[in-house]
Amino acid sequence: SQKIEQNSEALNIQEGKTATLTCNYTNYSPAYLQWYRQDPGRGPVFLLLIRENEKEKRKERLKVTFDTTLKQSLFHITASQPADSATYLCFKAAGNKLTFGGGTRVLVKP
Template sequence: SQKIEQNSEALNIQEGKTATLTCNYTNYSPAYLQWYRQDPGRGPVFLLLIRENEKEKRKERLKVTFDTTLKQSLFHITASQPADSATYLCARSGDDKIIFGKGTRLHILP
């Protein structure tokens, strides 16, 4: 099956440090990977999209990488803040729909 996997354990990071979240995929080479943020009780919100021919994409304090050899995407938040605490979902393109990972819960500790 075409899987997308994220670390299901929560990640605790000290405020001001860089948070790095991992997304791995198997049995498929997606044309795109997307990252979404989900706060409790709310729907996911789109953050970044990276294409397979892009190594890196940045948006303000966010950076996403896409390594097709390792079949992995890394999502970085630099100078992390308590307001960055949320669940972050990785999603990969698959035929005509997007397949979501289960998400990683991030806690930024003040």
């Protein structure tokens, strides 16, 4: 079965530093991999989508990499701010197999 693993431990980081989150998946590599942000009591919000032929994707202070050899995606938040505190979810889809990782909670301290 499809599995996505994210570090379940919360990531505590000082404001201004870079947060790096890891997403590891099993089985075949998806054509696309997506990252979402979820705040307490809210639904996930889409952040970035990266294709298998893209090594890196950026959006403002966010950067995602995709390594199909390692079956891994890294998600970076640069110059982190307290407003970045949330849970970040990795997601992959292949046909009707839609799989979310368990998410990593990030806490940015001022």
